[in-house]
Amino acid sequence: xxxxxxxxxxxxxxxxxxxxxxxxxxxxxxxxxxxxxxxxxxxxxxxxxxxxxxxxxxxxxxxxxxxxxxxxxxxxxxxxxxxxxxxxxxxxxxxxxxxxxxxxxxxxxxxxxxxxxxxxxxxxxxxxxxxxxxxxxxxxxxxxxxxxxxxxxxxxxxxxxxxxxxxxxxxxxxxxxxxxxxxxxxxxxxxxxxxxxxxxxxxxxxxxxxxxxxxxxxxxxxxxxxxxxxxxxxxxxxxxxxxxxxxxxxxxxxxxxxxxxxxxxxxxxxxxxxxxxxxxxxxxxxxxxxxxxxxxxxxxxxxxxxxxxxxxxxxxxxxxxxxxxxxxxxxxxxxxxxxxxxxxxxxxxxxxxxxxxxxxxxxxxxxxxxxxxxxxxxxxxxxxxxxxxxxxxxxx
Numbered sequence: 001x002x003x004x005x006x007x008x009x010x011x012x013x014x015x016x017x018x019x020x021x022x023x024x025x026x027x028x029x030x031x032x033x034x035x036x037x038x039x040x041x042x043x044x045x046x047x048x049x050x051x052x053x054x055x056x057x058x059x060x061x062x063x064x065x066x067x068x069x070x071x072x073x074x075x076x077x078x079x080x081x082x083x084x085x086x087x088x089x090x091x092x093x094x095x096x097x098x099x100x101x102x103x104x105x106x107x108x109x110x111x112x113x114x115x116x117x118x119x120x121x122x123x124x125x126x127x128x129x130x131x132x133x134x135x136x137x138x139x140x141x142x143x144x145x146x147x148x149x150x151x152x153x154x155x156x157x158x159x160x161x162x163x164x165x166x167x168x169x170x171x172x173x174x175x176x177x178x179x180x181x182x183x184x185x186x187x188x189x190x191x192x193x194x195x196x197x198x199x200x201x202x203x204x205x206x207x208x209x210x211x212x213x214x215x216x217x218x219x220x221x222x223x224x225x226x227x228x229x230x231x232x233x234x235x236x237x238x239x240x241x242x243x244x245x246x247x248x249x250x251x252x253x254x255x256x257x258x259x260x261x262x263x264x265x266x267x268x269x270x271x272x273x274x275x276x277x278x279x280x281x282x283x284x285x286x287x288x289x290x291x292x293x294x295x296x297x298x299x300x301x302x303x304x305x306x307x308x309x310x311x312x313x314x315x316x317x318x319x320x321x322x323x324x325x326x327x328x329x330x331x332x333x334x335x336x337x338x339x340x341x342x343x344x345x346x347x348x349x350x351x352x353x354x355x356x357x358x359x360x361x362x363x364x365x366x367x368x369x370x371x372x373x374x375x376x377x378x379x380x381x382x383x384x385x386x387x388x389x390x391x392x393x394x395x396x
Contacts, residue, residue, distance in 0.1 A: 003101065004057045013051055020050050020058035024065040031069035037084050044086035048093065055099050063094040063102070071110050081119040088112060115224045120279055132340075201368050203347045203361050204331035207275035208324040209233055210314045210379060211252075211288070214244055216265035218257055222282040224305075226265055228252045232272055232288065233321015240278055240287040247320075250274075253286035259309040260292075271312040271324055271359075271377070271385055275336050276344065293353055293393040310390050312359050315383030324385060326361035328375035351395035359385045359395055 009017065027036060040062070043050070050058045070078075070091055079085045092112045095104045211232040219225035231247040241248050252272070256265070273289040280286070291312040297303055314324065325331075337343050350366040353359055359377040363369035377385040387393065 003099065004055060004060070007054075007056065009051075009054075009056065013054070013056070016051060017056050017058040021061045024058070024061035027062070027065040031066060037087065041084040041086045044090050049090070055097070059090070059094050060100050060102065063091050063100075067091060067095070067110060075116055075118055079116060079118045083119070085117075114282075115222050200370065201341065201343060201346060202331060203326050203329045203350070203369065205334045205337065205343050206273060206347065207333035208291070208377070209272055209274050210318045210320055210322040210324060211270045211272035211274075211290070212247075212320040213265055213268050213270060214247065214249060215267075216262060218262065219253060219282060219284065221284075222257075224255050224257050225253050225281060226257050226262065227284055228254065228265060228290070230270070230272060230288065230290075231320050232274055240285065250287040251285060252288045252290060253281040253284055254290045254292075255305075256290070256292065256309060259305075259307045260311065264311075268311075269314050269316075269318060269320075271314055273344070275333055277336060277339060291351075291359075291395055293359070293387045293390045293395045295390060296352075296392055296394045308390070310387045310393075312377070312385050312387060312395060314379055314385050315381075318379045318381065318383055323380045324377060325380075326375040327378050328363075328371070328373050329361060329369070348396055349394075353387050353390055353393045353395065355391050357386050357389065357391065359387065 023036060023040070027033065030036070047053075049055050050062065066087065070088065073083075073088075074080075077083050078088050088110070091110055094100050095102060095109050209232045211230040214229045214231060216226050216228040219227050228251070229242075229244050229249045230252050231244075231249045234241050234248045234250065236243075236248055238248065241250055243249070271291045273291065276289055278285050278287040292309050293312060294307065294309045314322075334343070346368050347361070347366055350361045350363060350369060351359070352362050352365070354374070354376075361369070361375050361377070363374065364372040379385070387395075
């Protein structure tokens with residue numbers, strides 16, 4: 001702490017440090033205050049320390065207030081969809097960096113599993129976001145134009161009323177007004193724009209294809225991951241592809257190491273999700289996802305990630321890159337799924353397996369599907385995708 005106490009800070013930084021120390025005092029009495037935790041997690045999203053990159057005693061104060069509670073956080077509280085992963089990362093940095101002078105013994109540290117990432121927030125589709133902002137700007141301009149037109153029309157009406165009242169007063173005393181009443185020009189109605197056609201959400205927006213794993217290796221930096229080279233019908237020059245053994249391929253990371261033998265990942269057909277936004281997984285960019293089935297969790301049961309897990313298998317005669325859809329929900333997929341629409345998150349809970357070991361979509365489990373039907377996962381040539389033994393399983 002001596003190094004931090006002697007550190008030179010600007011008046012603005014000093015004020016910010018004092019604010020965070022005050023926050024740390026609040027956290028001591030209410031370490032589970034959701035509003036404070038969310039604000040802190042959001043603040044740390046793009047910062048190494050509370051001041052950005054400069055360490056301070058505020059970091060130590062927050063650590064001392066939260067560490068006892070964070071030690072007992074569940075995996076969901078740490079890295080789940082509603083969790084606080086950036087707080088966890090920050091506290092881990094403070095307890096392990098010598099610059100803060102804490103010297104925390106290993107048994108007393110917060111245990112952090114770097115491979116335990118339950119939820120990765122989908123990156124924003126920059127093109128879609130730009131288009132959304134453009135539409136919002138156009139809508140705001142149209143609204144402003146309408147307001148101006150209404151204001152002008154109201155002013156014209158008041159002006160006409162004043163002129164008419166003056167004419168009537170002049171007539172009452174026998175005086176003719178010099179200026180005749182202006183005739184109000186009728187404005188032509190503006191043409192109405194046709195409402196935009198929106199495509200209702202549907203499982204067919206997910207680009208499912210037959211993929212051929214040409215090779216798979218263990219991830220050099222993550223014990224739970226495999227790194228596969230998969231051909232899935234992309235054209236030469238497609239972004240995020242490489243050529244391997246004369247085929248256009250993508251690199252795909254999957255958390256199957258320890259669940260499926262590596263030899264079963266070699267030279268085999270699988271079903272892949274091809275239009276998720278690529279994401280880096282421990283330094284390697286993953287550009288698709290391999291579909292696999294696992295037992296459905298019972299109410300209150302926690303996923304221990306111990307399996308069993310079975311890969312979804314297309315028919316033996318299915319061709320690499322062949323489109324795969326759920327029967328009853330056919331249609332063209334989106335180029336890249338818009339993370340804001342949450343298409344994958346909405347429809348994946350309906351992905352299941354039947355008593356005949358066929359992969360299917362159960363519309364009864366997803367109200368957005370629009371119909372309570374069960375459709376098998378079929379290739380364009382009509383074959384059904386299956387799993388070896390798991391009935392009533394979750395597929396993801």
